[in-house]
Amino acid sequence: MNNYIHRQLEKTILEASKYFSVIALTGPRQSGKTTLLSQLFPLYDKFSLKDLNLLDYAQHDPIAFLNQTDKGMFIDEIQKCPQLLDYIQGIVDNDPSRHFLLSGSSNFEVMHNLSESLAGRVGVFELMPMSIPEIAEQTNFNSLNNILYNGLYPAICSGKNIAKFFYPSYVRTYLEKDVRDVLKIKDQLLFSKFMKMCASRIGSIFNASELGAEVGVSSKTISHWLSVLQASYLITLLPPYYENIPKRLVKSPKLYFNDPGLACYLLDIETPQQLDRDKMRGAIFENMIVMEAIKHRYNMGLEGGVFFYRDSNQNEVDILIKQEGELTAIEVKSSMTYSSSFEKTLTQIEGWIKTPISKKAIVYSGDFENSSGDINLINYRHISSIL
Numbered sequence: 001m002n003n004y005i006h007r008q009l010e011k012t013i014l015e016a017s018k019y020f021s022v023i024a025l026t027g028p029r030q031s032g033k034t035t036l037l038s039q040l041f042p043l044y045d046k047f048s049l050k051d052l053n054l055l056d057y058a059q060h061d062p063i064a065f066l067n068q069t070d071k072g073m074f075i076d077e078i079q080k081c082p083q084l085l086d087y088i089q090g091i092v093d094n095d096p097s098r099h100f101l102l103s104g105s106s107n108f109e110v111m112h113n114l115s116e117s118l119a120g121r122v123g124v125f126e127l128m129p130m131s132i133p134e135i136a137e138q139t140n141f142n143s144l145n146n147i148l149y150n151g152l153y154p155a156i157c158s159g160k161n162i163a164k165f166f167y168p169s170y171v172r173t174y175l176e177k178d179v180r181d182v183l184k185i186k187d188q189l190l191f192s193k194f195m196k197m198c199a200s201r202i203g204s205i206f207n208a209s210e211l212g213a214e215v216g217v218s219s220k221t222i223s224h225w226l227s228v229l230q231a232s233y234l235i236t237l238l239p240p241y242y243e244n245i246p247k248r249l250v251k252s253p254k255l256y257f258n259d260p261g262l263a264c265y266l267l268d269i270e271t272p273q274q275l276d277r278d279k280m281r282g283a284i285f286e287n288m289i290v291m292e293a294i295k296h297r298y299n300m301g302l303e304g305g306v307f308f309y310r311d312s313n314q315n316e317v318d319i320l321i322k323q324e325g326e327l328t329a330i331e332v333k334s335s336m337t338y339s340s341s342f343e344k345t346l347t348q349i350e351g352w353i354k355t356p357i358s359k360k361a362i363v364y365s366g367d368f369e370n371s372s373g374d375i376n377l378i379n380y381r382h383i384s385s386i387l
Helices: 009-016 033-040 052-060 062-066 084-094 107-117 144-150 163-183 188-199 208-215 219-231 260-266 273-277 281-299 340-351 380-385
Strands: 022-026 045-048 073-076 100-103 122-126 235-238 254-257 306-310 316-323 326-332 357-364 376-379
Touching: 009 022, 009 033, 009 122, 009 281, 022 033, 033 073, 033 100, 045 052, 052 062, 062 084, 084 100, 084 107, 107 122, 144 260, 144 273, 144 281, 163 188, 163 219, 163 260, 188 208, 188 219, 188 254, 188 260, 208 219, 219 235, 235 281, 235 306, 254 260, 254 281, 260 281, 273 281, 281 306, 281 316, 281 326, 281 380, 316 340, 326 340, 340 357, 357 380, 376 380
Parallel strands: 022 100, 022 122, 045 073, 073 100, 326 357, 357 376
Antiparallel strands: 235 254, 306 316, 316 326
C-alpha cells in the first residue's frame, strides 16, 4: 500500500489471530483501523457497513450476509449492525475454521459489550493515532512545535492531509455523526464550548462541578458528555495511583486528549509558531508523552497500568507505569534546557510510595541525554526506551 506506515500493534494482532476466531479493532475515527487490518489480512473478503445496501442486507438477513464467503470475513463499521455479533458467535462455535475481523470507531453500544457477546472467542484491541516510534522515519523531529500542532493521525503523518484542513473537518464530522446521535444535543454551541473548555484543562484534575458551572450545565450533564468523548476515543482520563500509599491522595483523574493536534485545534492554536507564546504548550507536550505511555500499553494488547501521583501535600509525579509489580516513574518537562530541579520529585518518591520503583526518568525536549545515574534523562524522541 502507498505510504503505509507500519504500526506497533501489528505484531500483537497477528499473534492473537492464532488463538481467536474473531479479532475486533476499535479506536478513534481516522486512526487507521481499516488500513491496518487490510494490510495484515489481504485475503479476507471486506464488507463495509458504510454501504447502505450492505447495511440493509446485514440487518434484514444476517445469516445470508455472514455466509457470503467461507473465507475470512472483514466487517468494517460493525457498530452499525450490532445484532451480527450474536450470529457470528453461533458461526464460530459451529465452525472454528471461520474467521472474522471486526472494526468500529465508537464503543458507545457495540464495542463496549463486544467481549461479553463473544466471550473467549474474540481478541479486542485499540488502535490510537500514531506513536512517536511509528513516525520516526517520516517526521522531522527538529521542530517539536510542528509535531504538537500537526498531531499524530495517520492522514497527516503520511502527508495525505494537513492539520488546518483535517481537524476542523474531523470535529464537525464527529459532532454530526457520533455525538448528535448519542447525546441528542439541542445546543451544539454549548457542546463545542464544553470541548474547548476540556482542552483548556489538559493535565488538570477533572472536576465536573467546576466545568459545569463554566459551561452552564449540570455536573451530571458534564459527566455524561465526558463519558461519550471517552467512548469515542477523543479523551482519556488518567487515574491516580493509590496502592501502598499511607498519605491522603487526590482521588479524581486527570484529563488528556488522545491527540495533541486535536487539542491544539480546540485551543485555537493556528500555527506551530503560536505554540511558543502559548501558556498551554507545556501541558500539550505532557499530553503527548502521557498518551505515548498509554499507546505503548495498547500496542502490546494491555490495558490500564498508567497513572499519575498527587497527594494532599501537592507532591506530584506526572506518570507512573505499573509493570510486573514494579513502577516506572516519569517526570515530563517541555524545556530544552536541563535543570537539576527537574529531579526533585523523583528523588523523594520512595518516601511517598511503598511499591518498588525500578526506573526513573525525566522526558524533555533537549538533546543531552544521560542514563548513567539513578534518574535517566531522555529526549522525547526516545520515550519508548523507558516504557
